[in-house]
Amino acid sequence: MTSGRLPIAGAELAGRPVDPAIVPHVVQGMGGVREVVWRNELGGLTFLLDEPERFVKWVPAGVPLDLDAEVARLRWAAPLTPVPTVLEAGADDEGSWLVTHPLAGRSAVDQRWVAEPLTAVRAIGAGLRALHDTLPVEDCPFDWTVEARVAAADAREGGPSAERAALGPPPPVDRLVVCHGDACAPNTLLADDGTWLAHVDLGALGVADRWADLAVATYSTIWNYGPGYEEPLLDAYGIAPDPVRTAFYRGLWDAT
Template sequence: MPQRPFWAGDPRGVDPGAATGAQLPPPARVRILARGAGLVPLWRNEIGGVTFRTDDDRVIKFGPRNAETSFREEAARLRWASAYTSVPRVLELGGDATQEWMVTVALPGLSAVTPRWLADPATAVAAVGAGLRAFHDALPVRLCPFVWDVPARIANAAVRGIRVPDALHHPPPVDRLVVCHGDACCPNTLVGDDGRWTAHVDLGALGVGDRWADIAVAAMSTVWNYGPGWEDALIEAYGVAPDPARLAYYRELWDAT
């Protein structure tokens, strides 16, 4: 879902390298889906969702249902996007009245905020920026059946009981329509041993929108994950000049929704 995941390096969350069963025990459903495979915790999000990697190269996502995105919606987006770029392949999908789960094939690379890349932010930030540009360039807007523009995001917020300030109902003119990731925070880019991006994950909100909706959040997340001073480096790696008005607007919209 579009939010800041609890990754290694986030003081609020789980360090996958140090996590033990006592720190993040796998829920019963995750153990069933693992089918005896070993489990390593990857992250825990703000609504109680968890993700584990198995030792047979699968990723299991499990959590409560929520009104913002669903694993069913994410699976549909992954299946569509997989024709154009590197995203997880869905193996299993399920749920009940209160919970849902999805199993995908694990992809090469490590999250841009695992300890290795937290120790090398220059490489990680460049990979995230270049990866986001490649993502935008690869996915065909005219063929995309999903929307993540401002009206859609405000409508989604209203369904969840969130009132968006009136000023945010009037966005800047669109710079360039792209298929947005929808949660372009740094953790959702995978980086290979060579320091280049390899894939993107967590596409539950993917849809057509202004590219600055993604750029703004990706740049903002460098502060959360690496500390101040990396925002311009990410924008440079993406390949555009900073646009203060669009950056400010889409950051405010992110926070409001």
């Protein structure tokens, strides 16, 4: 690949971008690039490589996305729950990268599952419950509580924001779990039979109230499938709606 440009189809913001992607030099050196499978809002790209098949997540230098944090979380979680296996990680002047072994499933926003939204949201709910029930809070070294998230946002932005101040105090904790940290629909993988298979993108994984994940997971059903799928997700998880906690954690998500 001499030009370093790879045409890809996709959507606005996070998703498969519509414009050609510049393949970073380090990724070009890893082998043939089959496709670009994702672009996040910060310009990070995820590539699928051939021979052997691997995924490479790459982020440009200077963006507030810490792949070292994701490496640490993946390595901690991998013996306990289905997540990608880290093969390699590194950084240079252009950016940083994370190489993982591919998993067999398809994202919950693959066109197959967008066409079967009830199947997708039920798998997301079941997978989130499995994650929360499996990962041990007492052994988790990572913090995703309200206080930790607000402090990180304040440090990143040079001080508190009016939006975060307007949230007020958090509601009482329902149940502390090890949260995914970005439980949006694309980060659940489904097997071909429509069941939950694995989770990806665990860069913010940490201990928090389970509603920090549930509020975002249900939020994302609106973006990815349309209205009417929040309660089926909660039913699959095994919990009743909680409007107060949902509103607070969605506000925190938007503010941080």
